[in-house]
Amino acid sequence: MSNTLEPKSLTDSHAHDPILEPLPKELRRHLHFTLDSEDADRNAYYRACAIAVRDRLHRDWRQTRGRASEGDVRRVHYLSLEFLLGRSLNNAIQNIGIDENLRNALHGVGLDLEEVADVEHDAGLGNGGLGRLAACFLDSCANLALPVTGYGIRYEFGMFHQRIEGGHQVEAPDRWLRNGNPWEIERTEDTKTIRFYGHTERYQDESGRPKIRWVATHDVLAVPFDMPIPGYKNGIVNTLRLWKSTTTDDFDLDEFNAGSYPESVAKKNDAEQISMVLYPNDSSENGKELRLKQQYFLVSASLQDVLNKWVQKHGKDFKDFGGKNCFQLNDTHPACAIPELMRLLMDEHGLEWDESWEIVTRCMAYTNHTLLPEALERWSVQLFSRLLPRILEIIYEINERFLAMVTTQFPDDPGLRDRVSLVEGGHHPHIRMAYLSIVGSFSVNGVAQLHTDLLRSGLFADFCKIWPTKFNNKTNGVTQRRWLSHCNPDLRELLNESIGVQWQRDFSLISDLAPLVDDASFRERWDAVKLTNKRRLSKYVLENTGVEFDTNAIFDVQVKRIHEYKRQLLNVLHVIHLYDRIMKGDTADMTPRCVLIGGKAAPGYFMAKLIIKLINEVAQVVNSDPRSKGLLQMVFFPNYRVSSMEVICPGTELSEQISTAGKEASGTGNMKFMMNGALTIGTLDGANIEIREKAGAENFFLFGLSAAEVEETKKNYCPNAIIGEDPEIARVMELLEGGLFNSTEPGIFHHLISGLRNPHDQWLTIADFRSFIDTQRQVEQTYQDREAWTRMSILNSANSGWFSSDRTIQQYADEIWHVKSLNQDEK
Ligand code: 26V
Secondary structure, eight states, X not given: OTTOOOTTSOOHHHXXXXXXXXXXXXXXXXXXXXXXXXXXXXXXXXXXXXXXXXXXXXXXHHHHHHHHHHTTOOEEEEEOSOEEEEOOHHHHHHHXXXXXXXXXXXXXXXXXXXXXXXXXXXXXXXXXXXXXXHHHHHHHHHHTTOOEEEEEEOOXXXXXXXXXXXXXXXXXXXXXXXXXXXXXXXXXXXXXXXXXXXXXXEEEOTTOOEXXXXXXXXXXXXXXXXXXXXXXXXXXXXXXXXXXXXXXXXXXXXXXHTTOHHHHHHHHHHHHHTTTBOOOOSSOOOXXXXXHHHHHHHHHHHHXXXXXXXXXXXXXXXXXXXXXXXXXXESSTTTTXXXXXXXXXXXXXXXXXXXXXXXXXXXXXXXXXXXXXXXXXXXXXXXXXXXXXXXXXXXXXXXXXXXXXXXXXXXXXXXXXXXXXXXXXXXXXXXXXXXXXXXXXXXXXXXXXXXXXXXXXXXXXHHHHHOGGGEEEOOOOBOHIIIIIIXXXXXXXXXXXXXXXXXXXXXXXXXXXXXXXXXXXXXXXXXXXXXHHHHHHHHHHHHHHSOOOOTTSEEEEEESOOOGGGTHHHHHHHHHHHHHHHHHTOOTTOOOEEEEEEOOOOTTOHHHHHHHHHHHHHHHHHHHOGGGTTTEEEEEETTOOHHHHHHHGGGOSEEEEOOOTTOOSOOSHHHHHXXXXXXXXXXXXXXXXXXXXXXXXXXXXXXXXOHHHHHHHHTTOOHHHHHHHOHHHHHHHHHHHTTTTOTTSTTTTHHHHXXXXXXXXXXXXXXXXXXXXXXXXXXXXXHHSHHHHHHHHHHHHHTOGGGBHHHHHHHIIIIIIOOOOTTGGGO
C-alpha cells in the first residue's frame, strides 16, 4: 500500500495534531460549522475535505517556517510569474499519507474520493511548460526538505477556458476563485507598498551624502496569500506566497475629501487590475504596460518581504545577506529583481553602489527557457521611464559600468560593446531583459543539454566569452509523485509490489524495474495496467468530445501549447496520409490508431488557431467515414490542462515530441509520458536527446533533421521539390488543397498551405515529413509485436529516473543555490 513507508513517514497519527479529531468527525464539523452547509453533496464535501487536510498540514507548516528562520540557514526564493499547480487535494493527502483514511471517511458517507476530488478547480496560474515546471520544482524542494519559498501572483483569472465551436477555439475567462480557495491563507499583516510612475530627485541625507529618492508615485498595495506545499511524508510544508494587488488606503484621500467618493472608489479598480489576469501568451511579447506592472509588482513585493524579515533579525547589517539568500529568476519575467534589489539596498537602506552590487550579483540566478527570438523580452525605454523611472536609472548605471568593464577587458573586440549593451539603440530604444539578467546573475542555466549548448554557442556567445563559468545546464524534470504515483494508481501499486515503495521519494530506484522485462507474468500485468488506463482515457475522451476511442488501437497523443514550432501540423499531415491509405484500401498491415491532440493557442496567434481548426475538420472527416472504422480515429481534446494530463498520460502509448530540432528548449510532457511507459516518436530536440540516451536508441523512434541539419537545410530549402518528388506527400497536399477538409469554407487553410510550401518556412515541416511517415510505419510494425512493445515500454519507465524533478532540484541545490536539506541530521 502507498502509505506503508518507512518509520519516519507520516501516518495519519503523525499528521494528527493533538487538537484535531479523527477525519470523519472533522469532516462533519467543517460541514456543519465552518461551511454551515445544508447539503452533504460532493461539492460541500470537497470543501470540508480541503479544510480538514489543510488543518492537518498546519502544525508542520508552522514548524517548517520556524526551522528555516531559526537556524539562519541559506534560503532560496523562487520568483516566477507563473505557477501551474493544478489541483491540490489529492497531492496533499498522498504526500502526508492520509489518502486511505480520507477514502474510508468518504466511503462512510457514501461518497467516492475520486468524485469528490474532481470538484476541485485547477489552479491554472500558468501557460504551459515554464509554469508547470515551477510547480514540479516546489514539490521537489519540499520533498528534499529544502528551504525554498515560491513567490508569484495570485491572478483572479488564470489560464482561459477553451471551448471549440464550429472547429474554432473560443476563449472564456477562468474564474477559478469563484467558490473560494480553501488552500490559501491571507496574511494582511505582511502587506507591502509598491510604487509606480512619479519621478526621481536628488537630495542629501543627514550626513550630507548625495542620495536619490523616487517621489510623487502612485502606490499600490500587495497583499500576500500563502499556499502550503507539503513534502512527501517528511514533516516539511513549504510556502508558495502569491501577491494580490489592491488600493492603498490613502491613495485617493484628496478626491475622497473633495467629495468625489465614487471616483475614489473607482480607482480601486486600477490597483486591482494588476493581479487580475494571467497573460495567456507564451511566445510573442507585446510590450503591454500592465504586463510590466505585474512583473515589477511581484518583484518589489517579494524583495521587500525578504528584506523586511532580514532587517527584523539582523538590523541594517547586510554583510551576509548575499551569503544567506538566493533568488532564482524563472526566465526574464522577474528580471527587474536585479535593479529593484539595488534600489532597496541603496535608497531605502543606505548602502553604496559597490556593496549593493556585490550583494545583488551574489544572490541572483537566472534560468532561460527559450531560444525563440520572439519570446525574448525587450521593454521600451519610453515605457520604462514613465512607469519605473528609478529602476531605469539603475539599469542605465548597471549598463555603463558593465560596458566600461567590457571595453577594458576586451580591447581587441570593438564591436563587442554594442552587441552586449543592455540597451538596444535606434529610434525606439529597448532594454534587453535577458542581457540584464545575465549581467546581474552569478548563474545562468539552460533547461536541457542541447538548449544550454545552443545558448553558449549562439544567443549568449558573447556573454559566454566574458564569463565562461556563469553558464550551466540543469536538465528539467517532473515530479513522479503527481505524474506517476497520483495519476496512475494501478501502476503505482504494481511498482510498490515489484520494487518497493521508496521510488516515490527517490526515483533513481525505478531502475530496479529493468530486470523484470524478462518476467512474462510481470509483462502481462504491465499490459493489464495499460489497458485499464486506456479504458479510463477512452471514457474521458468520450465525455469531452463525443468520440469513443477503440482500446484495441494504439493511443497516439500530442498535448502541449499549439505552436508552429511544435508542429502539430506535421501530426495532422500524417493523419491525412493514413486516411489516404484507408481510402486507397492500403490497409493490409495497418495498425489501428487513435490520435489525440490537445492544447491552447494564444488568443492572438492566428496560425495556431488555424491549426486547431484544421485538426477539428480532419477529425470530423476521418471519424465520420465508415471506412475508418477500426483503423483510425482522431480528436481534438478541448481545454487541455494539468488535470486532463493526469488522465491522458497514463493511457498513452505513443508520445509525439516532434518539434523542429533546436526550437524546443526542453519539453516536460515528454518525461511524463516516458515514466508512464509510453514510447516516444521524436526529433533530436530539447530533452528528447537525453530521453533517447537514457532509454536506449533501440527504445525510441527517432526521425527528422538534427539542429545542425536544420540550419544547413534552411540555406537551400525547396519544399515544392520535395512534394513533387514524393507521391505520398503530394497526395496529402492534394487532399488538403483540394478542400476535402473545408468543403463548406473554401480557402480557409490557405495560410497553412502556403506556409508549408514556402522556401522560408522556418519549421521545415515538409523536410521532415518523409522521415516521419517512415518512422510511424516502424511504430506500427513494432506495435504488432506485442511482446517487443511491452519490453520497450517497461524499459522506458525503468530508465526515466533521471527525469525526476528531485534530481533536477538536487542539482540546483548543490551547484547553484548551495543550500542543504532541513532534515540533514536525520538522513
Ligand atoms: C513568454 C511570454 C512572453 C509574452 C508574455 C507572456 C509570456 C509567458 C511565458 C513566456 C515564456 C515561454 C517560455 C516557455 O514556456 N518555455 C518552455 O519552458 C519549459 C520549461 O523549461 C520547457 O520545457 C519548454 O521546452 C519551453 O518551451
